[in-house]
Amino acid sequence: MATRSRRPPKLILAAGLAWGLLSACSPDAPPGVDKARLDEAVSRAVGDPNTCVLIAERGGKTLYRYNTATACAKKYPDCEGAGEMAVGDLLEAVAKDGRPRYLSCPTLPDRSRGVGWAAGPIAGKDQVYAAVMEGDRSFPGRMMADRLEAAFRRAGASGS
Numbered sequence: 001m002a003t004r005s006r007r008p009p010k011l012i013l014a015a016g017l018a019w020g021l022l023s024a025c026s027p028d029a030p031p032g033v034d035k036a037r038l039d040e041a042v043s044r045a046v047g048d049p050n051t052c053v054l055i056a057e058r059g060g061k062t063l064y065r066y067n068t069a070t071a072c073a074k075k076y077p078d079c080e081g082a083g084e085m086a087v088g089d090l091l092e093a094v095a096k097d098g099r100p101r102y103l104s105c106p107t108l109p110d111r112s113r114g115v116g117w118a119a120g121p122i123a124g125k126d127q128v129y130a131a132v133m134e135g136d137r138s139f140p141g142r143m144m145a146d147r148l149e150a151a152f153r154r155a156g157a158s159g160s
Helices: 011-023 034-045 071-073 087-097 141-155
Strands: 053-056 062-064 100-105 114-121 127-136
Touching: 034 053, 034 062, 034 141, 053 071, 053 087, 071 087, 087 100, 087 114, 087 127, 100 141, 114 141, 127 141
Parallel strands: none
Antiparallel strands: 053 062, 053 127, 100 114, 114 127
């Protein structure tokens, strides 16, 4: 008669380890900012299943992510040419040069869906943000920036 081992199967251990590593790497919030308060403010401002907002130090370390890593990894038209980008690409660019960007364009030929991009420095902080919103009701980039800057103030994430 065979006896069963009380050790968990290797697959379960591997899955648990992977989940732990992913959770540990997920950005929380900028120092001194309550993540739940920031999540709520961003959600009210630009919340949508296809929205991603990232905040990072100018040096590049990501401090905050609104939405999932999967949502934030999606690529959309860059609205400046024939290329595509993800919100992380925009975050890297603004972290390097500090130049605000507000872009909008259709994502489908019939113009039934669009994408808005917003990025720039966060007032009073040595931090930058980048955001993308795609869908049939996406905001233009400049409107996203206005709404996010107000959300950052409400949540205490900006210095003004």
